Amino acid sequence: MPERPSKRIYFDHGATTRVLPEVVEAMTPYVSEKYGNASSIHSFGREARMAMDSSRARVAALIGADSSEIVFTSSGTESDNLAIKGVALHKSRGKGHIITTDIEHSAVLEPCAYLKSMGFEVTRLPVSKDGFVDLGDVEAAIRDDTILVSVMMANSEIGTIQPVREIGRIAHSRGALFHTDAVQAAGKMSIDVDRDNIDLLSISSHKFHGPKGVGALYVRKGTKVEPLLHGGGHEGGLRSSTENVPGIVGFGKAAEIAQRDMPTTAERMRHLRDRIIKTVPETIPDAYLNGHPTNRLVNNVHLRFDFIEGEGLVLHLDMLGIAASTGSACSTGSLEPSPVLLALGLTHEQAHGSLRVTLGRENNDEEVSYLLEVLPEIVSKLREISPLSKGPKCNRGGGCCVQ
Amino acid sequence: MYSDKVMEHFANPRNVGEITDPDGVGKVGNPQCGDVMWLYIKVKDDIITDIKFKTFGCGAAIATSSMTTELARGKTIEEAKKISRKDVAHALDGLPPVKMHCSNLAADALQEAIKDYEAKK
Numbered sequence: 001m002p003e004r005p006s007k008r009i010y011f012d013h014g015a016t017t018r019v020l021p022e023v024v025e026a027m028t029p030y031v032s033e034k035y036g037n038a039s040s041i042h043s044f045g046r047e048a049r050m051a052m053d054s055s056r057a058r059v060a061a062l063i064g065a066d067s068s069e070i071v072f073t074s075s076g077t078e079s080d081n082l083a084i085k086g087v088a089l090h091k092s093r094g095k096g097h098i099i100t101t102d103i104e105h106s107a108v109l110e111p112c113a114y115l116k117s118m119g120f121e122v123t124r125l126p127v128s129k130d131g132f133v134d135l136g137d138v139e140a141a142i143r144d145d146t147i148l149v150s151v152m153m154a155n156s157e158i159g160t161i162q163p164v165r166e167i168g169r170i171a172h173s174r175g176a177l178f179h180t181d182a183v184q185a186a187g188k189m190s191i192d193v194d195r196d197n198i199d200l201l202s203i204s205s206h207k208f209h210g211p212k213g214v215g216a217l218y219v220r221k222g223t224k225v226e227p228l229l230h231g232g233g234h235e236g237g238l239r240s241s242t243e244n245v246p247g248i249v250g251f252g253k254a255a256e257i258a259q260r261d262m263p264t265t266a267e268r269m270r271h272l273r274d275r276i277i278k279t280v281p282e283t284i285p286d287a288y289l290n291g292h293p294t295n296r297l298v299n300n301v302h303l304r305f306d307f308i309e310g311e312g313l314v315l316h317l318d319m320l321g322i323a324a325s326t327g328s329a330c331s332t333g334s335l336e337p338s339p340v341l342l343a344l345g346l347t348h349e350q351a352h353g354s355l356r357v358t359l360g361r362e363n364n365d366e367e368v369s370y371l372l373e374v375l376p377e378i379v380s381k382l383r384e385i386s387p388l389s390k391g392p393k394c395n396r397g398g399g400c401c402v403q
Numbered sequence: 404m405y406s407d408k409v410m411e412h413f414a415n416p417r418n419v420g421e422i423t424d425p426d427g428v429g430k431v432g433n434p435q436c437g438d439v440m441w442l443y444i445k446v447k448d449d450i451i452t453d454i455k456f457k458t459f460g461c462g463a464a465i466a467t468s469s470m471t472t473e474l475a476r477g478k479t480i481e482e483a484k485k486i487s488r489k490d491v492a493h494a495l496d497g498l499p500p501v502k503m504h505c506s507n508l509a510a511d512a513l514q515e516a517i518k519d520y521e522a523k524k
Contacts, residue, residue, distance in 0.1 A: 309437050311461035312413070315405075319414060337437065348435035385419050385465060387441040387457035388434060 002373045008321040009367045013207075013299055014156055014184060014358035015325060019250065020209045026253040027211065030246040038243045039234070048245045055252025059216050062255040063182070063201060064192035071217045071235045072248050076183035076204030077107035078228070079217035080150075082238065083179045083200040084111040086225035087148045088120055093224075096147035097121040099176075101133050102343040103160075104152055107202075108181055112150070125151075129345050130292040131160035138170050146176040153185035153201075157327055157340045157356060158291030159300025161189070168197025177223060183207055183215075187258030188266060188298055199223050205247065209361070210254030214247035265361040270298040272359050272368045277301055284376050290344065290354065299359040302327075307389040308382040309352045316378040322371060327354040349388070405462060406496035412466035417473050420455040426523070429515030431508045438464045442472070442512035446520055449479050456509070463498050463506035467491050471509035484517055486510055 010018070030051060036044025038052050056067045073079045088098065100112050102124050109124075116122045123141045125133050133151055142149070149171040154161045164180050171178040179200035182191060187208030193201060201218040205211055219225055219238065231240030258265075281287050286306035305313070310326025317324050327338030336342075337351035357371070383389045405413070422443040432439040438460035445453035454476050458468040470491050475483045488510045492498045498507060 307459065309460050309464070312465060315410070315413060315462045319410075348437070352434075352437040385416060385457060386459040387430075387439055388459045 002370060004320055005367070005370055008323065009363075009370065010323050011357045011359060011363065011367075011371065012323045012325050013360035014356060016206050016212065017209045017360055018362070019206075019211055020254065020257060022257060023210055023250045023253045027246045027250040030249045034245075036245075038245055039232070048243075051249050051252075052243060052245060055248045055255075058252040058256040058259075059203070060218075062186060062191065062259050063203070063218055064194060065201075065218050066221070068236075069193075069218055069221055071219055071238045072243060072251075073215045073217055073239055074213055074241075074244070075215045076105075076181070076202050076207070077215075079183075079202035079204070079215045080105070080107040080179075080181055081111050082217050082225065082228050083202060083219075084108060084148065084150060085115065085228060086238070087177055087179070087200070087223075088115050090224045090226040093147050095119065096145045097123065097143050099123045099125065099138065099141050099146060099149045099151075101125045101127060101151055103127050103131060103155055103157075103340045104150065105156055105181055105183070108150055108152070121145075127160075127343055130295075131155055131158050131290075131340070131344055132292070132295075133162055133167065135163060135166050135170065138167055142170060142174045142176060144174070146171075146174060148177050148179060150179040150181070152181040152183075153191070154182070154189070154297045154300075155291070155340060156184045157338060158302045158344070159184070159296035160291045161185070161295050161297065164198065165196045168199075172197055184297060184300075187255070187262070188269070190262075193218055193220065200225075205251035205254055208254055208258045211247050211250040214244055214251045216251070261361065266298045269359045269361065269363070272363055272365065273298060273301055275365075275368055276303075276357060276372065279372050280375065283372070284379050287379070290341065290346070301357040301359070303355045303357070304346070304350055305353045305355065305379050306350070307353070307386045308379060310354050312382050313353075313355050313378060316381070317371075317374070320374055322374070325356045325358075327351055327356065404499050405466075406498075408494075408496045409463060409466040409498065412469040412495065413462040416465055416469035418455050418469065418476070419457065421457060422453060422455050425516075427516040427518075427520030429512040429517075429519060431512045431515060432460070434459060437461065438506055438508055440464065440468055440508050440512040442468070442509065442516045444475070444513075444516045444520060446480065449481075451475050451478055451480070451483055456512070458509075461502070461506055463502040464508070466495055467498070467507050467509040468512070470494050471513050475513055480517060480520070483513060486513060 036048040038048040168178040177199040186203040199220040204215040290302040341351035425443040426446040427444045429442045454472045456468045
C-alpha cells in the first residue's frame with residue numbers, strides 16, 4: 001500500500017460538508033455580541049433583521065429567486081415537508097393527486113406516503129437504468145386533479161440530474177405545481193427557478209459549506225402553502241419560530257461563496273470525478289459506474305463492485321483515513337439495500353456492493369490518486385474472503401436473514 | 404459502532420480460505436441479504452483440527468466468521484456444537500443490535516458443517 005497521507009481525506013460531501021472559515025467568521029458575531037431576536041424593534045433586533053435580510057438575498061440569488069420568496073427552515077427535510085404537505089393540506093386543495101418518483105429522498109417519499117394515508121392519491125414514477133425520469137411517463141401520469149409534481153433536481157446517491165425544466169413545463173401545462181428537492185444540486189450547478197419552471201424548491205445549507213440546522217424553501221409568489229408550524233407568524237406566516245440568525249447568516253455566506261466560486265469549483269470537482277470514473281473500471285475487474293457517465297452532479301461518483309459488500313469497503317477505506325459511503329443495507333441499519341439502486345434495476349447483491357464518493361471543493365488530485373491506488377487492493381482483499389467470486393450467483397427467492 | 408475487537412477481526416480475519424478435502428461444509432445466508440458464509444472443517448479423532456471460511460458480507464459478518472473459526476479450532480465436536488451466536492458476539496465484545504441477527508450467521512455455518520460431518524461419518 002502507498003503511504004497513508006498525514007491528513008484524513010473526506011469524500012462524503014453528499015452527507016455533509018465542512019463549514020468554511022469565511023462562513024464561521026460571518027456567523028460568529030451573531031452568536032456572541034449581535035444576539036438579538038430579529039423580531040425586536042430595538043437595535044439588537046434590527047441588526048439581526050438586517051443580517052437576515054441580506055442572507056435572504058444571497059440565498060435567493062443562488063437560485064434566481066426574489067428575496068421575498070425565500071422561507072428559512074431548519075433543514076432540507078423540513079423544506080420538503082413544508083412544500084409537499086403544505087401544498088396538499090392548504091384549504092384551497094385538501095384532496096387530489098401527487099406525482100413523484102421512486103428515487104426521491106425519504107424527506108419527499110415519506111410525506112407523500114403520509115398524504116396517501118390521508119386520502120390523497122400518489123403516483124411514483126419509475127426511472128431508467130441510469131436513473132432518469134421519462135418525460136412521457138410524466139405526461140401519462142398527470143391528470144386534471146394533479147395538484148403537485150415533485151421530482152428532485154439531482155439524486156443524492158447516484159447524482160443523476162433530472163430534466164426538471166421539461167417536467168415543470170408539463171406540470172404547469174396541466175395546472176399542477178412543481179416542487180424540486182435541490183438539496184444536492186444547489187451550489188454545484190446553475191439553478192434558475194424561472195427558467196426551470198419551479199414553484200417550490202428545497203435547499204439545505206450544510207451541503208455547501210454552511211452550518212447544519214438551516215435550510216430554505218423557495219415558494220413562488222402567489223403559491224398557496226399551509227404552514228406546518230403555527231405560532232408567531234414568522235417567515236410570512238409559513239414558518240413560525242424565532243429565527244436561527246447565526247445559522248441563517250452562515251447559510252447566506254455559504255450561498256454567496258458557492259455562487260461566486262461555482263465556475264472554478266465545479267470544474268475542479270468534475271475533473272476529479274472523471275478521473276475516478278475513468279480509472280476505476282480500468283484498474284479493477286467487475287467494477288461499474290451507477291448512474292449516467294456525464295449527466296450527473298459534478299461531485300458524484302457511484303461505483304459498484306461485484307462479489308463484495310459495501311460496508312467492508314467503507315470500513316477499509318476508513319482505516320486508511322478515507323471517508324466515503326455506501327448504499328449497502330448493512331450501513332443503513334435496515335435489511336434492505338438502497339431503494340434508489342433497486343429502482344435502477346440492480347439486484348440486491350449488486351446494490352450491496354456499492355460505494356459512493358462525493359467530492360468537495362477542497363479535494364485535490366493527490367487525494368484522488370491515493371484513493372485510486374488503495375481501492376484495487378481493498379477490493380481484491382474483500383474478494384479473496386468472498387465465496388461469491390467463484391461460487392454460484394444469487395440463490396433467488398430465498399428470504400433474508402431467516403432465523 | 405463496532406468494538407475494537409470486531410474491527411481487529413475484520414481487518415485481519417483469521418482462517419480465511421477453503422479446505423480442499425473437508426470433512427464437513429456449512430453454507431448459510433443469501434447474497435440478496437448481503438450475507439453469505441461458507442465454512443469448512445477438518446476433523447481428526449473427534450477434534451476440529453482445521454477450519455476455514457469464506458464470507459460475503461459486512462464488517463460484522465467477516466468478524467463473526469473469523470471469531471467462530473477461532474472459537475471452534477481445536478475443540479471436540481461436542482464442544483463445538485455448543486458454540487452459539489451469542490458466544491461469538493460475546494467473544495467480540497458485542498455487536499450493534501441491528502447486526503445481531505443478519506450478520507451473525509457464522510455459528511449457524513459451523514453447526515451446518517458439523518451436521519454435514521456427522522451425516523457423512
